[in-house]
Amino acid sequence: MTPRRPAPIALAPVTATPAEFTGEIMTELRSQGFAILRHAVPPEILAHVDAELNDHFARTPFGQGDFYGRSTKRFGRLLVRSPASRLLAGHPAITAIAREILAPLCDTIQLNVAQGIEVHPGEIAQVPHRDEDMWHGPKGQFEYLVNVMWPLTPFTRENGATRLWPGSHGGQGADAPTDDPGQAATCEPGDAIVFLGSTLHGAGANRTNLPRRSLVMGYSLGWLKPYENLWLAYPPEIARSFATELRSLVGYRQHRPNLGNVDGLCPSLLLDDRMPEYPAAIDALTPEQEAMVRAHAERERSLEAAREP
Known part of the structure; x- marks a missing residue:
């Protein structure tokens, strides 16, 4: 029995x-x-x-x-x-x-x-x-x-x-x-x-x-x-029934900088069918990295603008 x-x-x-x-x-x-x-x-x-x-x-x-x-x-x-x-x-x-x-x-x-x-x-x-x-x-x-x-x-x-x-x-x-x-x-x-x-x-x-x-x-x-292996143990069809915190614990969250992404986006989007077929990749950086990248980008843009006729 x-x-x-x-x-x-x-x-x-x-x-x-x-x-x-x-x-x-x-x-x-x-x-x-x-x-x-x-x-x-x-x-x-x-x-x-x-x-x-x-x-x-x-x-x-x-x-x-x-x-x-x-x-x-x-x-x-x-x-x-x-x-x-x-x-x-x-x-x-x-x-x-x-x-x-x-x-x-x-x-x-x-x-x-x-x-x-x-x-x-x-x-x-x-x-x-x-x-x-x-x-x-x-x-x-x-x-x-x-x-x-x-x-x-x-x-x-x-x-x-x-x-x-x-x-x-x-x-x-x-x-x-x-x-x-x-x-x-x-x-x-x-x-x-x-x-x-x-x-x-x-x-x-x-x-x-x-x-x-x-x-x-x-x-x-x-x-x-x-x-x-969390993503095999708890694939999206299972993990979407989890609470938000638990989804994160089993891997449906990016770890900055950009680790564990899907097409440049957080994998949590897969659980709510919010992942577009052709997404635009979005930075996921730590605050220190964001500051460094921003300063670099501003400097590069200024240099490019100065070269324009």
Whole structure:
């Protein structure tokens, strides 16, 4: 018998303001590389997401390879498979934290990954790793991404709660993994584990007789190639149903200067059928670049005008 998807319900949007969370959380993130937001969303939102994903977890096979886990299930395209998960992806405090961490190096952030994870009994502890290592760039100079784990079931030491190593972030990111067992991020559905891309972490061993479920959502610098191919995961016919902020997070926005454009225009125009067949390309520059280009253009026009007879 095929499991039934839960009927849609009217879930209240997440309305917590960034100021309610970010002060102490930002201090912890910068000092130890991770923090736990307690009661970030009502638990019923996570319960609904969990119900929406039941069938997807049931149908997904175990991974192949010791990194993904041979007794672990993973799948992407989360925002399609669980419409309620969109509330989590656009959480105002979470996205504010990601922007504050990443803003010095980018014009806008993007969703790097949105994935469901189910760790089954008997799974061994995952190798400690840093997610920033997916990009071949300098380490320890800036942050590439901010990750968030949303527990769908309680995270305990026994069932393999994500392990994190305090102080392993930033300039320590190039150090070899330690023999220290790390700190288990024990928490409940409704809490959110936030950690930097340079923070050493890994799933723990599940020594219980029940699976442990969670979501991982990551936010990266907007000019990076993301872990998940967003435009294939959420093509225009899917993304046009998203809220404006979520459209931007999944790639339907230019990153100045002019990155990710379609015929010289912002790809968001594709979602509302506003893209002309033969558009005129429009500059999308940073304020500093606009000033430099404007000064150059004015000087060139003056020189050309002086040459006219």
